[in-house]
Amino acid sequence: MSVRYPASFLVVLVTMAFSGLCSRSAGQVAPREAKQWVMPRTPDGHPDLQGNWTNKTITPFERAEGQGPVFSWDQVATLEGRADARVQRGAQASDPSRPPPRAGRSTGGYNNVYIDRGDRVAIxxxxxxxxxxTHPSDGRRPPFTHTGEQRIADYRAFRRQFGTYDNPENRPLGERCIMSFGSSAGPPMIPNSFYNNNYTIV
Incomplete structure (x- = not known):
């Protein structure tokens, strides 16, 4: 007695067999060798730094006295753990029944939605x-020279002749949204431990 199979069953059987052959063939193809990364360059030969960048980090600008140039991994775990805990505290829901802040205290301006000070040590x-x-070798900023101190004194004397709000030009560039405030405006662009540490280079 002959056994008959429906046409649909034969179609499935042939398809499975063909798929198996394709899979085995694909598995026998030698993997491509990974290409060595080449730094992109501009037409004049300089490194092409176009793109989105951030320099946020919890690594301090200056090195603590007595600290070597490298943290131990235990120190890293402590620092990053504190940063993570701070973020978690800031993300907690506010108590609607809490008492108002004391007179003269800030009522709150920024919360974790706006702050991005970084949470990792620079590697x-x-x-x-x-x-x-990193220079000088102790990782600490050297004192100002006499010329530098004089320039600061001259600038402060110039500013004192104006009232704080006499002209919009008297206000900081960051306040006028012309540049970022603080150290992140540069040069050099240094993390400000608050926000605005992201850059787009075009």
Whole structure:
């Protein structure tokens, strides 16, 4: 007695067999060798830095006295753990029944939605650096020269001849939304431990 199979069953059987052959063939193809990354360059040969960047980090600008150039991994875990805990505290819901703040205190302006100070230590060549400043070798900012101190004094004397709000030009560029406020405006562009640490280079 002959056994008959419906046409649909034969179609499925042939399809499965063909798929198996294709899978085996695909598995036998040698993988392509990974291409070595090449730094993109501008037409004049300089490194092409176009793109979106951030320099937010909890690594301090200056190194603490007595601290070596590299954090231990235990120190990294402590610092990053504190940063994570701060974010978690800031994300907690506010108590609607809490009492009002004391007179003269800030009623609150920014919360975690607006703040992006960073939560990780900067890693360079696999090492967690203890400061962004690397020269001088102690990672600490040298004192101002006499010329530098005089320039600061001259600037402050110039500013004192104007009232705080006499002219819009007297207000900081960050307040006028012309540049970012603080150190992130640059040059050099240094993280300000608050926000606006993102850049688009075109």
């Amino acid at each position: 360079v060549h696999g090492e967690p650096r203890s400061s962004l400043l």
